[in-house]
Amino acid sequence: MEPLSWGAIAARILLQFLPVWIALAATFGLSWVYRAKLGLYGKLFDNRIGLIGLFLTLFWVYTALAAGLFDWIATHDPLTAVSGMKNKVPGTPLRGAEDGDFPYYLLGGDGLARDVFSRMVAGSWIVVQIAPLATLFAFMAGITLGLPAGYFGGRLDSVLTFAANLILAFPVILLFYLLVTPEIVASGLPAYLSAGLFLLPLVFLGLLINARARTNPRRRWMLLAVMLLPLGWAYLSLISAQGSALDLLPAALDLFDVPGGILVVFVSVIFVNAPTVFRLTRGLTLDLKTRDYVAAAQTRGEGPWYIMLWEILPNARGPLIVDFCLRIGYTTILLGTLGFFGLGLPPDSPDWGTTINAGRKLLSIFPHPAIAPAVALLSLVLGLNLLADGLREESLKD
Amino acid sequence: MTQEPILAIDSLSISFDTRRAEIPAVMDFSVSVQPGEAMGLVGESGCGKSTVALGIMRDLGRNGRIAGGTIRFKGRDMAEMSEAELRRIRGNEIAMIYQEPMASLNPAMKVGRQLMEVPMIHEGVTAEEARARALKMLDDVKLPDPARILDSYPHQLSGGQQQRIVIAMALMSKPALLILDEPTTALDVTVEAAIVELIRDLGRKYGTAMLFISHNLGLVLETCDRICVMYSGEAVETGTVAEVFDTMRHPYTQALFRAIPLPGADKTARPLQAIPGNFPLPHQRPPGCNFGPRCSYFEAGRCDAQAIPMQDVRPGHATRCLRAEEIDWTAEPEAEAETEARTPGKVVLSVEKLKKYYEAGANALFGGETQVVKANEALTFEARESETLAIVGESGCGKSTLAKMLMGLETATEGRILLDGREIQDLPVADRDGGLLGDLQMVFQNPFDTLNPSIPVGRQIIRALELFGYGASDAERRERMLTLLDLVKLPRDFAERMPRQLSGGQKQRVGIARAFAGGARIVVADEPVSALDVSVQAAVTDLLMEIQKREKTTLIFISHDLSLVRYLADRVLVMYLGHVVELGTVEEVFAPPYHPYTEALLSAVPIADTSVEKERIVLEGELPSATNPPPGCPFQTRCRWKAQVAGDRCATELPEMRRFGAHQIRCHLAPEVLTDMPPVLRHAAD
Ligand SMILES: Nc1ncnc2c1ncn2[C@@H]1O[C@H](COP(=O)(O)OP(=O)(O)O)[C@@H](O)[C@H]1O
Ligand code: SF4
Ligand code: SF4
Numbered sequence A: 001m002e003p004l005s006w007g008a009i010a011a012r013i014l015l016q017f018l019p020v021w022i023a024l025a026a027t028f029g030l031s032w033v034y035r036a037k038l039g040l041y042g043k044l045f046d047n048r049i050g051l052i053g054l055f056l057t058l059f060w061v062y063t064a065l066a067a068g069l070f071d072w073i074a075t076h077d078p079l080t081a082v083s084g085m086k087n088k089v090p091g092t093p094l095r096g097a098e099d100g101d102f103p104y105y106l107l108g109g110d111g112l113a114r115d116v117f118s119r120m121v122a123g124s125w126i127v128v129q130i131a132p133l134a135t136l137f138a139f140m141a142g143i144t145l146g147l148p149a150g151y152f153g154g155r156l157d158s159v160l161t162f163a164a165n166l167i168l169a170f171p172v173i174l175l176f177y178l179l180v181t182p183e184i185v186a187s188g189l190p191a192y193l194s195a196g197l198f199l200l201p202l203v204f205l206g207l208l209i210n211a212r213a214r215t216n217p218r219r220r221w222m223l224l225a226v227m228l229l230p231l232g233w234a235y236l237s238l239i240s241a242q243g244s245a246l247d248l249l250p251a252a253l254d255l256f257d258v259p260g261g262i263l264v265v266f267v268s269v270i271f272v273n274a275p276t277v278f279r280l281t282r283g284l285t286l287d288l289k290t291r292d293y294v295a296a297a298q299t300r301g302e303g304p305w306y307i308m309l310w311e312i313l314p315n316a317r318g319p320l321i322v323d324f325c326l327r328i329g330y331t332t333i334l335l336g337t338l339g340f341f342g343l344g345l346p347p348d349s350p351d352w353g354t355t356i357n358a359g360r361k362l363l364s365i366f367p368h369p370a371i372a373p374a375v376a377l378l379s380l381v382l383g384l385n386l387l388a389d390g391l392r393e394e395s396l397k398d
Numbered sequence B: 001m002t003q004e005p006i007l008a009i010d011s012l013s014i015s016f017d018t019r020r021a022e023i024p025a026v027m028d029f030s031v032s033v034q035p036g037e038a039m040g041l042v043g044e045s046g047c048g049k050s051t052v053a054l055g056i057m058r059d060l061g062r063n064g065r066i067a068g069g070t071i072r073f074k075g076r077d078m079a080e081m082s083e084a085e086l087r088r089i090r091g092n093e094i095a096m097i098y099q100e101p102m103a104s105l106n107p108a109m110k111v112g113r114q115l116m117e118v119p120m121i122h123e124g125v126t127a128e129e130a131r132a133r134a135l136k137m138l139d140d141v142k143l144p145d146p147a148r149i150l151d152s153y154p155h156q157l158s159g160g161q162q163q164r165i166v167i168a169m170a171l172m173s174k175p176a177l178l179i180l181d182e183p184t185t186a187l188d189v190t191v192e193a194a195i196v197e198l199i200r201d202l203g204r205k206y207g208t209a210m211l212f213i214s215h216n217l218g219l220v221l222e223t224c225d226r227i228c229v230m231y232s233g234e235a236v237e238t239g240t241v242a243e244v245f246d247t248m249r250h251p252y253t254q255a256l257f258r259a260i261p262l263p264g265a266d267k268t269a270r271p272l273q274a275i276p277g278n279f280p281l282p283h284q285r286p287p288g289c290n291f292g293p294r295c296s297y298f299e300a301g302r303c304d305a306q307a308i309p310m311q312d313v314r315p316g317h318a319t320r321c322l323r324a325e326e327i328d329w330t331a332e333p334e335a336e337a338e339t340e341a342r343t344p345g346k347v348v349l350s351v352e353k354l355k356k357y358y359e360a361g362a363n364a365l366f367g368g369e370t371q372v373v374k375a376n377e378a379l380t381f382e383a384r385e386s387e388t389l390a391i392v393g394e395s396g397c398g399k400s401t402l403a404k405m406l407m408g409l410e411t412a413t414e415g416r417i418l419l420d421g422r423e424i425q426d427l428p429v430a431d432r433d434g435g436l437l438g439d440l441q442m443v444f445q446n447p448f449d450t451l452n453p454s455i456p457v458g459r460q461i462i463r464a465l466e467l468f469g470y471g472a473s474d475a476e477r478r479e480r481m482l483t484l485l486d487l488v489k490l491p492r493d494f495a496e497r498m499p500r501q502l503s504g505g506q507k508q509r510v511g512i513a514r515a516f517a518g519g520a521r522i523v524v525a526d527e528p529v530s531a532l533d534v535s536v537q538a539a540v541t542d543l544l545m546e547i548q549k550r551e552k553t554t555l556i557f558i559s560h561d562l563s564l565v566r567y568l569a570d571r572v573l574v575m576y577l578g579h580v581v582e583l584g585t586v587e588e589v590f591a592p593p594y595h596p597y598t599e600a601l602l603s604a605v606p607i608a609d610t611s612v613e614k615e616r617i618v619l620e621g622e623l624p625s626a627t628n629p630p631p632g633c634p635f636q637t638r639c640r641w642k643a644q645v646a647g648d649r650c651a652t653e654l655p656e657m658r659r660f661g662a663h664q665i666r667c668h669l670a671p672e673v674l675t676d677m678p679p680v681l682r683h684a685a686d
């Protein structure tokens, strides 16, 4: 068989993404129809920049879902090598293709003869799973500390701000290396650190419910039990692992183990992002706590956590959402950086950072294995940035 | 007046293009300003006053455009001028002063440089010459110690001083026309009075024509020669100030005057009359007369048949009303059913020698020099059931601190607060039980801030009920919330709305409903209507008084608007620098004997009544800082009566309360001197 021409490659790739196009068309169509009722999201449809951002972001989200949940889009298995396909250029026909096999490596083969296109698609699933979640944890940590710092002020504020600045001043790369150094892992420090950091979201949720349902003790305990028991169990499963420093749960009760690499990724992301989120939240709190509705809440006897979580936080959501979008982008890049240093995810993981790193060695001779994930990363981060810009612009309008 | 006008606007229309629709903000607007004349432009917020000003400056932003009509400046059509020419005129011949002084000042540049730049750029004079002119101009705007001020940055000056600098800067280029857009709205009354006096004097001295934009009729009376009343994008009445004030010929103008408290207004005999309905949004204007749906003289088939043109009533006095000739303008408003006066009951709240000092300036982590802010000094007063006690004074005098201590948001440094005999001064709000919380509630000033923008209106009231321990079930609380909405005259389906879907007045009503949710005994209202438009103010004020009467609540009404205080309060407490300087019934406080500060306050209030003559007392100097109050009498740095006290007692000794029955005045002046003070306000007829 002849190798495909560039035009044919493009056409086949577009066709391969068919489920994504359909999903995008449906989303945009429905959102357009109901845009008047959709608040800030609906207003994005008046904003070209934001719309482009939304398109790029959703493109990768749908790609990830289609690839991760339904095994669509990818043409080959991202981890299997096919002999004779090593470093082949885009559009090369598959050697020894059987019936039912996709007959081409659309974006060529990498240094280990795996399909670059499929790895890129599969990588999106990893990125979309980890980046928003890790960022969310970073936000919960930053918010749980930033609210009281801004609200109470005084010594608590000084100490927390000082600590945040200290972490920001610490060289990040050094931090990553420390986190995976065997001696330090053996001392259990990363495990304790993650135990602490992952506890913050639980604290956050507990405070949220408690503050709201304080006036009705029965409902309070019920809600707290319903929310916190399963989450507590999940939390314990998350942090305890057989044979590690934190072996808390008997194996029978331990629901799942998270690979150490992923834990490192989470801890790193939280460490890098939480101080900045902390500062943003603190600043917003300082401003919002002077509002009359906060004084009104105080005069009707609300506790400090109710005021922080129900009176201040919802009204700080605009800037926080915008920052969240931007930060998912940073996290995606950070995943790449971590992978680039051989930290975090396993070496054959198809995530974009690791793939770019692997393709780097032969970059001058065979650029395509690195370019595909790089373009993917670029377009997702660009999309998130544009989306954030659009949201910011629209949220300022009223 | 055959002179050529400085500014002639003829059938001006201005539109803003938005994504949804085109908004006609100003329609068929005509006005002219003669040399040396001050023209007042009044109307409620959103009626298009600022848009007219920006249209004159040709500064309508990207989406605004002049859709029709002409603006002639010194006889020349501004539409035909080149960009360069417009730029020259804008900086040089037309100057504009905004509400916020900091909008016109560069925070990073010394005041002197900013002033000197004006003649240096526009006239190319030397630096020395420019500095000399700047010094002279600062003297003209009556700033003390001009040399020091030239060397300061804007943030080192008070709001009043900043606004004086802005005026000086505007006058440096010797403009032919000065546009002032609500120049004193952000300032205290006494500062406002001084600035207004300054503007009027400078106008006379330099012969500058002025376009004075304001929502305050009293201010326009004090500053302007002619007036133009705007409603919903149109001029509805123009004429000389005297003519429009005394023989108005448009129902909207009449309604405006009936909605504001005038010195003679009595809450029982002549209640304020709110204008019914709401201001129409620019794209929802009714057919025919814009004021039609709210006009009590509306005649179907005529008023809504066609657009109403402006017609002359007399030369120089025009109105946009078809029925101007038919209406009986002398008829008194139908007096509502005589509301009987309240009789104050037993003492509910008593405050004894209450004192609050704040410590400020220390760094929490590393310590450092602490400064003491003396916010309240030995306040003593009582409030009775169903009584309205007004607390007046300039910003920074300690009114809000007092409110915070009552609410438990701050605890007292010394002294006692007794609620029904129970001491609560050391009980922070966190330790108060539901009953006490519900008993003492507050209505806040800023309608845009008083409700949490993220929570539906009904939910916010229900939350308050939950905390006050009201009702046994959610259903019961919901029912109570709906009756509260009835109480403040809002439709029940507002419960599901978000605050941004409500107008300012409606939000303030929700705030009132929330305050009365737990059957409050005492409600502290901190400037509850000052941020609302006049026509809405009347309705909210009346609502507050009505609920108070029904619930026998004690209302503590904090305000700087003395006209309003006179209208609704039973007793008045005047504060200055944390001290009570005068306390008495409304009749006592508003007539001699006065405390010298009260006298100045009364004189500062602009009054929209041509038959009232005012003694002009302008307070010199600045309000001293609460960290470093003057020794002796707090008011001694600005008091004009000080010389009448023998010796140096004003500067050394804090005066005791002088008693005239229940009326108390904190002043060293001899009782005869106090009683012989001339009244500040006189009716011309007397
Ligand atoms: N840039 C703009 N875009 C759209 N509408 C505007 C803009 N500026 C003002 N408007 C509308 O024009 C009307 C008049 O506003 P304005 O001149 O500011 O009134 P005022 O100064 O009397 O308070 C209002 O309805 C306002 O919403
Ligand atoms: S024209 Fe008719 S509706 Fe309009 S102000 Fe005159 S009487 Fe009222
Ligand atoms: S005590 Fe002296 S300074 Fe104070 S108000 Fe009376 S006269 Fe003025």
Ligand SMILES: [Mg+2]
Residues within 6 Å of the ligand: B045, B046, B049, B050
């Ligand atoms: Mg305005």
